[in-house]
Amino acid sequence: MEIQSSLIKSKIQSYRDSVGGVYSKPDKNKLDEFKKQLKLTPHALDYLNIKRGLSESTIDNFELGYDQSKDAIAIPVFKKGELINIRYRYIDENKTPKYTQEKGCEVWIYNEDGISKGQEKGGILITEGEFDCMSAWQAGFKNVISPASGKDSYGVWIELLDTIPKVYIAYDNDKPGKGASLQMAERIGTDKSFEVVYPDGVKDANDFFKVKDSNDFKDLIKAARPFYKYKFSGVADVIESLRFKKEQLIKLRCVPNIEFEEDWLVILSGVSNIGKTSVGMNIAEELAELGYPTLIMPFERGIKTVGKRFLQVRHNKKSSEFDSLSDSEWDSIARDSVELPIYFSTPGRDEIKDVVAKSKRLFGVKAVVVDHLDYLVRKGSDNHNVATSDTLQEFKSLAQEHNMIFIVIHHIKKQDGMGTAPKKPRMEDLKGSSSVYQDPEAVIMLSSPDTDRIEIDIVKNKGPMGSKIYEFNVATGKIGRDVSETFVIDKYAKGLEGF
16 A cells, blocks of 8 residues: 555646755754854843743744744654744734745645654644744644644655554634644545634634643543534525635636635637647646646646647747756746746556545645546547546546546537638537536636637636736747737727627
8 A cells, every 4th residue: 555655646736846956954053053152132021932832842842943034933843853944923923824834845744753753653733833832842742843834834754644543633713723633634634634623713723732731731632522423504504605615716817707615617629739738837826826727737748748738838938948048047947946836747557546535635626627628538548528527527526525626628629611721610620529518617718819818718707707808928838918909909990890
């Protein structure tokens, strides 16, 4: 089982790996200076001692410091005893965001030592923030960790929990915390995960240990609810879930009218050589920028070719321009790759389900771009229509099971008798049976109304239909401004019909 898990993981390649980016590491001397500054700064010590309730021994154990230039507590993150990152918590409560960290550094769990302690005890506690982790540690719970970048952090460290029989998740006592704790449990395994519920009025572990002790917390542990029993208990829960889902709708600049839900199947198609892959890369980039880790499956052209196309879209460069980049420009691209949550994989047909599950578990992937359906189906079936329908159904099931958006690039039928001016494609032009346009929640069609323009037409949607025209750099694949209004005016002025 461990060998199979490792094989599946090796089939997922990060954007950082593709580009060759390497993590930066903080200067240990800087941390030493921060630790000295903390001892000399009364208001920073007051913040830790009084506001956070941390003792001197806890402060020393976690090697906390103070960055005078930021007026922030410096929280070092270690991996195998080596300093790999420094998180900063601003003391000013009005500062937004309240946390930042070193750029280009690796994200890892906080208090890695809690893993070995959890293996010894047969159970581990996961808190949402670093100060929650410190408070629990100070109260005697040494088998405690925290995701180093907050509740939405993800990474291969999840697999370190596989040998620990029980996992207690004690995230913040609010709606986002509740939702994130359930997502974490799903990644760890709901059968061995338990939700620690704080009393009303208590926000988190740091608040709890200011007024309660370890015995009180042990009572919370005993009363922890198993996540496998997590289900709707009444109409109020259903209403709340729908309200929360409305808040999670995703709007993309380069896709008009659609408000994506997190379990949608979407078809992206269009006339031949229109740039479907490039549009898919624009969508992937925008999703990643919005904080939705995205997995790209380039079945037709492979990771090297599509990875380069993503680079072109990301940096708006022609293919030839990469040949003349300076070392400093390549270094800049590599630094950019470190933090961008884009992943590539070309699994075998029978590995797709496992790769999707693994990408969610390790990297929190929330969207998948498949390039493209026709090539995947063509590789393995005599009956194209049936295979296309079955594959789409599989993608739809995976989308619903994992709450992922699936963007599936697909071809249209050949348009005969249209000469050099292909007609604007419709849903009925999609290759395959009617299920190709019946199964997805949305269908996006692409066409080119003019040189350096692309029309993105929403022909199926749960909301408004219609299209917009954008600037489109054919050489780089980058989608630019919405020029719908000016384009129509220009066409009208030139006396051209059809718009």
